[in-house]
Amino acid sequence: MTATAKAAAAHAPVARVLPLLPVAHLDREFDYLIPSDLDVQAQPGVRVRVRFSGRLVDGILLRRLKSSDHEGRLSWLDRVVSPERVLTPEIEALVDAVAQRCAGTRADVLRLAIPPRHGKVESEQTEPVPLPCEPRIDEAGWSAYLHGPNFVEALQAGRGPRAVWQALPGEDWCTRLAELAAVVASAGRGAVLVVPDQRDLDRLVRACAEVIGPEHVVGLAAGLGPSARYRRWLAALRGTARVVVGTRASVFAPTPDLGLVVVWDDGDSSLSEPRSPYPHAREVALLRAHGTGCAAVVAGHSRTAEAQALVDTGWAHDLVAARETVRARAPMITALADSDQALARDPGARAARLPAIAFAAARSALAAGAGVLVQVPRRGYVPSLACSKCRAPARCRRCNGPLALPSAAGPDGAGSPTCKWCGIAETNYRCQACGGRVLRAMVVGAARTAEELGRAFTGTPVHTSGGGEVKAEIAAGPKLVVATVGAEPVMPGGYGAALLLDGWALLGRADLRAAEEALRRWMTASTLVRPHTDGGQVVVVADSGIPTVQALVRWDPVWHARSQLAERAEVGFPPAVHLAAVDGEAASIGELLEVAELPASAELLGPVPLPPGERLPFAGDELEPDEVERMLIRVPRADGRALARALAEARAIRSARRSSGPVRVQIDPVRIG
Template identity: 80%
Template sequence: MLPLLPVAHLDREFDYLVPSELDEQARPGVRVRVRFSGRLVDGYLLERIDASEHGGKLAWLDRVVSAEQVLTAEVRRLVDAVAQRYAGTRADVLRLAVPPRHAKVESEKSEPAPSPGSPEVDQGAWSAYLHGVNFLEALKGGRGPRAVWQALPGEDWCARLAELAGVVAASGRGVVLVVPDQRDLDRLVRSCESLVGAEHVVGLAAGLGPSARYRRWLASLRGTARVVVGTRASVFAPTPDLGLVVVWDDGDSSLSDPRAPYPHAREVALLRAHATGCAVVLAGHARTAEAQALVDSGWAHDLVAARDVVRARAPMITALADSDQALARDPGARAARLPAIAFGAARQALAAGAGVLVQVPRRGYIPSLACAKCRAPARCRRCNGPLSLPAAAESDGAGSPTCKWCGVADTSHRCHACGARALRAVVVGAGRTAEELGRAFAGFEVHTSGGSDVKGEIAPGPKLVVSTVGAEPVMPGGYGAALLLDGWALLGRADLRAAEETLRRWMTASALVRSHADGGQVVVVAESGLPTVQALVRWDPVWHSRAQLAERAEVGFPPAVHMAAIDGAGTAIAELLELAEVPDSAEILGPVPLPPGERLPFSDDEPEPEDVERMLIRVPRTAGLTLAKGLAEAQAIRSARRSTGPVRVQVDPLRIG
């Protein structure tokens, strides 16, 4: 029996006696209630044995909550592997893997649908990729190929993934397709339903109500739905006889769970494929260094198109330096904050009856400000927070700048560096950009997408769509042009993954644009000589990911190594490091400040320490599990001692510092 206890030192099995009246219901994988330390707690029955090695007195199983075997043997092994990989507890992983029970839904009868027939696969689409048809044949033959698929620009990736799912489902095996967000989920579900049949497909997402989510999860468990499409937690879906698991756009940060033990859906999918031998595909328009490392190691194969095919499918991409001098000389810049080439590309697309996508880094009006003379960031005199203009400010910049942290307006701001009063926009938000474009292109519709109003699709036609990064809506038939503004704001972030993330954002937006032969153009406002810009211009994410992987290997960062980040008060971190048995090859780095925006999770009755810091432990890839085991055991000792001060342990976190 595994009781679901919130403390690390009790993450182990306990033996209980099973009353005779519960003998038939008490099967491995069912939810149970047991008495532990005088109180009833939830748990899972893991296995039945004839005799216990425990020499003391055993307590009785209190009750079987449900006879439904919700924890399958395969998912149980996966939970164990994820907890070991991320130095976590199985209780935390189970909370992510198995949704809460809904008794009424569980009592509903479900009949398995007949196996879907063989789907109609677009052989021509797959033949555009080297070994693409061979990959399909391997899936049809029941084998477990592993691939990193580089989707071409303009590719209907939902249709291609639906075809992979249909091929595997037709052979009687299960499929799990993982996507970053609800928009992608809705599109992919529609494609799968149209090809495989709605009765064979379920969509799983956290936004569903408890009953709907549990009903769909049970459809996966009982095998009534062969294809599961969902967000990050769906990678644990208990699909019987799993034949394929796919992760789309694995560089998206939303695929990393923000709750302990902070697993990434990509890594869970790889663990699952390794354990079961099922096929696995990491897919996207761009490519992460982690995916490239799998290809370089030979564990996965490349699924890419030849360079002549890429050139034929890609839009024409132009890079422009984002300089104040160039913008000041441009008539278009004064009207719409666009260089002449970008202005011309937008006008040409609109004249041809096509839409124009404008990508900006931030939402809002003028999200952040700086001194117009020395470019120093404008900070609040009260709390040192960043200043911005509220959305209600006039388009010419009138109105008092307001602190984003404390909300106090600074009516007489002076630069802390040079004393100047004038301010300028560092990054102009989507709201201001849409307003300026509406004036510059009078007579054309202007739509916005971002924040709480993210649009999944925009009807085709001559219109402007201003979107924040990651919120770009699809336009059937493709956009005629895309303008990627303020590239320096994405590239200039103090983040290990800034270049990789920027290219991913740019390529995702550019993939929505028509090919060069059909008049598609992309203008990126960034320095053309930068490697990330060159990778976009050449549409070569593989080259960029290899360069990123080589850079990280040179400086010793993941995925070339495994790295654990330990956050907490200095005394608590020191105690954990003293208790942890780390490999001899371990390197301890720090302390370093927490990444911006990061904070520790504290309980309501626990004051936040003032000296929160981060320590990093770096080990070779071969020592990753040893490091995770040492940290998990140290956390268990601290838990048993009831040590004060929370310590967060993250293995290979997305943000290192």
């Protein structure tokens, strides 16, 4: 059919299309005429191709109209890429809400929400399998929590309860969440369960398959191939799989008639999207629950200040166990400072760099036939040394480079420190700050720790987990498992003991969330240990007077979250306020702020340097760290929407001007500095 012979569709011939363009000032809808031969396929939610500024671009058809308010001539819809309606009305509303919340564009959010198309997969048809009428629920499991049975009953009644669930130590959290999903699925509704990583995803998928049936569950993750990922996403869209388990992007899964959304371990930084507009899965889940009225659960062994704010404001209810139950389930936890005085005179304990209590706990667990988990802050060998007296970094007298121990240290763990820059051994070290002559490791990595423990516990198998070799599970038995934080494998029946080393390295990070993150890491490891009634012990090498250490010893993450929230309210940081971080070159930031109509309550903080380790990517390249600044903009929570709108409009103005220089805008970033 030639262009002159084209006829428009008889009914609602105007297609309102959102082109998926990468520029902020074109984040708006455009009208196109629908040819009659595309009348059947051109339905709201389908992918289309349209001509824009002389070239064909991808777009999403949002709705069909009888007429357009555009006074000029309309272009024709070029083609419908697929008749599959990939954007549902509910997800469209969610995309709009996320873009507004994060000062981003809908095109960027849609790229996160809808995976790339795979044509062959779309042609596959799967018949839905009838759901079980009665879900299998362990009533005793939820009865351990105050108001736990009431929460389950509310789900069964089809209501939308919201809760912050504090999972007990040693809890089979996968089964508990699978039971909630089963309750919702048995009523013909959908459930979306979001976890931080692949290990948690695999465990939760297995639990859901056992409780509900494997034909009703799909797992979504970025690591899947294009066809597998799209096949599972379509199963969620078409309703053949009622339960979706996945990593952060799966929070957008288009499950029909959503009844429950869950985010597990919301303090994990993996749940924060590293691509524009940088939404956090927890915030997307809350927006989705608010928009649909579905049930929502934010869960974990520890608790973030953001989750506590949901409880304090009344948006969600507390789902916690009584203190007696917590004490019965928790291992015995001991805290002690990492000092020379705390090290035992036992040569084995000193070689293993373990205080006497930690060494005794490990020896006792191994003698009882149980495993011992050793958590260290990083993998590898000792990266650097410090003065044992004042903890000033040890530097080379010749070139001022950092000193480190060689990997082949002696049997007592000692050896001549060597400069990492010039390679010269420092045989007669003296601290430049205090004159001390004794060195200590600033952070000892997993490989070095495993080597030292192997010498201290002769004949005991030593396994490592971390870096590129993370173990999800390890067989039970008397063995030492040295793991970096976040890579602790599960042992059937639980570990007999856990040793949490170098606690000061986690607590001493220059980060707003350092204390919260340290407690989360410690609790994640400690929950893998048997209860104290079965001999389970945890030794954390940190000062017992620190509130975060006290929260671990008492197993009271709620108290810790409340204190963190109060501290942030006092100094004016999220979640007590809304904070925008604007990163870029000084001139670019200045231009953005010049055109932004910020709320009257806005307070500018900075410029400040980027948090350590962060870089600003732009156009496939990166600016050097010394070229990038960060400006923080703080407003009361009531003005958060106005702040996001002002920054989004300012980005659109810079885009229309074709201003050079990258600018990144993040609302309530995970890392502030």
